[in-house]
């Protein structure tokens with residue numbers, strides 16, 4: 568099966584790296600020089616410069632441009648795709664249906680870990696292609712189907728934007744270790760190992776149980792947790808998801 572990615576940016580490349588292991592991958596973009604650079608990184612892909620009347624008839628398209636570019640790129644597409652997969656944050660199935668012709672439509676929300684085939688991807692759309700959508704996006708990590716676009720917009724906040732939120736935590740933990748006197752290289756190495764080990768633990772344990780198992784009476788963890796609570800970190804994490812979800816809804820209304 569051939570997949571046609573439209574857009575050659577960060578996410579298109581992340582997806583292509585995983586998908587190329589199983590599928591033929593074509594990337595269509597507006598700048599041939601950028602496309603040639605992408606081909607140097609992923610030699611097995613085909614590249615094609617976006618035409619003013621780009622024929623997508625019968626193709627399985629993964630749409631990878633920024634949400635604000637939907638209208639201008641859609642105006643350059645001709646024919647009816649077989650499936651249109653869209654990774655555009657906030658952009659509704661209704662808006663896609665109005666602007667790009669396709670037999671089936673699926674919204675997809677991957678994350679940056681697609682570049683290492685570890686994305687937590689959410690899918691929703693036409694149920695006729697649910698199984699195929701699963702099969703395709705399991706090549707870039709874990710894929711979960713949800714029944715509503717509201718759920719996909721929430722997933723955008725927690726799994727799409729989530730890696731950036733964790734980056735702030737990782738950086739801050741390392742900064743704390745450096746502030747206490749550990750060198751940066753060792754601090755970063757420890758934080759990397761911390762996330763790796765924690766991800767494994769989280770596969771089979773509730774976070775509250777893991778926390779309780781670390782927190783000794785009158786110990787170091789309890790002292791640290793009390794400081795975290797002073798800063799209302801949990802409350803602000805909840806607010807961050809709320810804000811990111813609201814933004815996805817706002818993008819969808821534009």
Ligand SMILES: NC(=O)C1=CN([C@@H]2O[C@H](COP(=O)(O)OP(=O)(O)OC[C@H]3O[C@@H](n4cnc5c(N)ncnc54)[C@H](OP(=O)(O)O)[C@@H]3O)[C@@H](O)[C@H]2O)C=CC1
Pocket residue numbers: 574575576577578579596597598601617631632633634636639640654655656676677678679727
């Ligand atoms: N970054 C992330 O972690 C995630 C992003 N997403 C979604 O993925 C999509 C792409 O994001 P990302 O890859 O990060 O962004 P990038 O800016 O890296 O890539 C955007 C791509 O769109 C192309 N493009 C923009 N405007 C036009 C236009 N008018 N005509 C033709 N091509 C155009 C750009 O072309 P050019 O290179 O020539 O400028 C570029 O190839 C977004 O919709 C975002 O919501 C979803 C999940 C996670």
Ligand SMILES: O=C(O)[C@@H]1CCC=N1
Pocket residue numbers: 656723727728
């Ligand atoms: O920030 C954004 O809008 C995109 C969508 C999810 C992750 N990045």
